[in-house]
Amino acid sequence: MTESLPPSMHQDLEAWEREAAAYWDRLTRSPEVLDRVGQQIARTLESQQRIVASLQKMAWGPAPLPARELTLLERLSQQIESLADRIDRLETRLHNE
Amino acid sequence: MSDEGDLIRRWVELWGSGMRQVWEHYLASQETILAQGRTLVAQTPAAVVHTEGRLRLLHYHPVTPPAVRVPVLCVPSLINHYYIMDLTPERSLVRSLLERGLDVYMLDWGKATPTDHHRTLDEYITGLLRRCVQVIQHESGQRDVSLLGYCMGGMMAAVYTTLYPQDVRTLVNLAGPVNYHDDGIYSHWARRLDVDRLVDTLGNIPADLLNVTFRLVRPTNELVQALNYWERQHDESFIRVFSAMQLWTSDPTPFPGEAFRKYIKDLYQDNLLSQGRFRINGQPVDLGRVTTPALTIAARKDHIAPWQSVAVFHDLIASADKDLIVLESGHIGMVIGAGAHAELWPRLGVWFLDHTS
Numbered sequence: 001m002t003e004s005l006p007p008s009m010h011q012d013l014e015a016w017e018r019e020a021a022a023y024w025d026r027l028t029r030s031p032e033v034l035d036r037v038g039q040q041i042a043r044t045l046e047s048q049q050r051i052v053a054s055l056q057k058m059a060w061g062p063a064p065l066p067a068r069e070l071t072l073l074e075r076l077s078q079q080i081e082s083l084a085d086r087i088d089r090l091e092t093r094l095h096n097e
Numbered sequence: 098m099s100d101e102g103d104l105i106r107r108w109v110e111l112w113g114s115g116m117r118q119v120w121e122h123y124l125a126s127q128e129t130i131l132a133q134g135r136t137l138v139a140q141t142p143a144a145v146v147h148t149e150g151r152l153r154l155l156h157y158h159p160v161t162p163p164a165v166r167v168p169v170l171c172v173p174s175l176i177n178h179y180y181i182m183d184l185t186p187e188r189s190l191v192r193s194l195l196e197r198g199l200d201v202y203m204l205d206w207g208k209a210t211p212t213d214h215h216r217t218l219d220e221y222i223t224g225l226l227r228r229c230v231q232v233i234q235h236e237s238g239q240r241d242v243s244l245l246g247y248c249m250g251g252m253m254a255a256v257y258t259t260l261y262p263q264d265v266r267t268l269v270n271l272a273g274p275v276n277y278h279d280d281g282i283y284s285h286w287a288r289r290l291d292v293d294r295l296v297d298t299l300g301n302i303p304a305d306l307l308n309v310t311f312r313l314v315r316p317t318n319e320l321v322q323a324l325n326y327w328e329r330q331h332d333e334s335f336i337r338v339f340s341a342m343q344l345w346t347s348d349p350t351p352f353p354g355e356a357f358r359k360y361i362k363d364l365y366q367d368n369l370l371s372q373g374r375f376r377i378n379g380q381p382v383d384l385g386r387v388t389t390p391a392l393t394i395a396a397r398k399d400h401i402a403p404w405q406s407v408a409v410f411h412d413l414i415a416s417a418d419k420d421l422i423v424l425e426s427g428h429i430g431m432v433i434g435a436g437a438h439a440e441l442w443p444r445l446g447v448w449f450l451d452h453t454s
Contacts, residue, residue: 009111009115009116012111013111016107019099019104021318023101038290045299049298070211081208091136
């Protein structure tokens with residue numbers, strides 16, 4: 001399958017990647033870019049806070065669960081994970097046999 | 098130095114001359130890669146000797162008669178799975194230590210869930226980590242243990258040693274930074290982060306968000322990985338390690354919200370640890386009080402924990418018996434790369450034996 005690629009592909013890609021990574025690194029360190037990204041993240045988080053608050057006010061949203069429910073959910077989730085682990089182990093054994 | 102236009106033009110050429118099929122093949126193989134990875138990771142036999150919520154403490158079965166009695170506890174990062182230190186049977190730091198006759202335990206923090214949102218960094222270190230050490234002391238009958246912390250786990254092991262020096266016989270800090278005002282990209286990003294808003298909105302920092310952040314450090318690297326996968330798809334040994342690594346890198350665990358808040362604010366933003374002003378449960382953490390024999394291992398190509406920020410730990414501690422190794426690899430390669438076999442693991446094993454016999 002590798003025959004169809006030009007012989008210099010690996011070298012060319014690595015050279016390109018090094019330069020692209022250096023360009024990206026400079027870009028993502030620039031204070032202007034970081035400020036703009038930071039502002040965008042802040043707006044997104046603010047919107048999310050407002051949406052959740054509005055939904056809760058209208059009784060549609062995910063109201064904070066009482067501690068007991070959280071504990072029960074946690075326990076249930078642990079049981080599911082433990083079952084998933086057992087299935088994974090069984091699959092591994094089947095795969096190895 | 099290439100400009101944007103030149104980089105785009107050259108990328109279009111690469112795409113047209115074969116990278117398109119390479120990339121499509123790589124994307125189509127993702128499920129197979131991850132499925133194979135799942136069958137390979139964390140295979141060294143161990144017993145679970147303690148659990149607490151999601152946390153598990155693993156005790157590995159010995160493979161040779163014990164050479165020393167002091168147990169080694171491996172402390173991984175809170176946000177990546179522990180099995181980076183037991184990646185595949187042929188690339189396992191744990192197995193290498195066992196083969197040298199060391200008694201090895203592993204702390205698996207488990208995946209944080211919404212109920213872990215309020216867990217603080219203080220609780221992880223003085224509660225969960227401390228209880229694991231106590232279980233090991235009880236089980237092994239030894240007064241103290243050796244700590245081997247990797248990445249964020251290196252910082253946690255170092256902090257633990259300042260708080261409970263009587264528990265720690267030797268300390269290895271593997272790529273755990275203690276200076277956070279460096280030129281690394283995470284330092285630049287974290288210092289501008291509105292961490293309160295993030296934690297107040299999201300609670301735990303989701304694994305998907307962490308995954309994207311890790312990839313954003315060098316997004317083009319995945320193209321080289323795709324080409325490696327294409328070129329070496331019939332090299333079984335390569336594919337095994339590649340699949341396990343892909344699984345590990347694509348599967349971080351959520352960062353518990355309150356722990357994240359303190360980690361970013363106190364360490365990355367205020368850089369308190371290296372100045373001796375960091376506090377855990379109100380107690381000052383002074384690295385200058387560490388007198389335990391200590392080994393610091395940094396990697397020169399580490400983009401996550403720049404080597405100078407790790408190596409400064411060696412300078413700050415007061416241990417009379419201390420060593421510093423700077424490897425020529427990267428953050429992950431230093432633990433599971435082919436060179437780790439030849440260089441890091443044997444040196445680590447010998448160091449433990451020399452300091453605990």
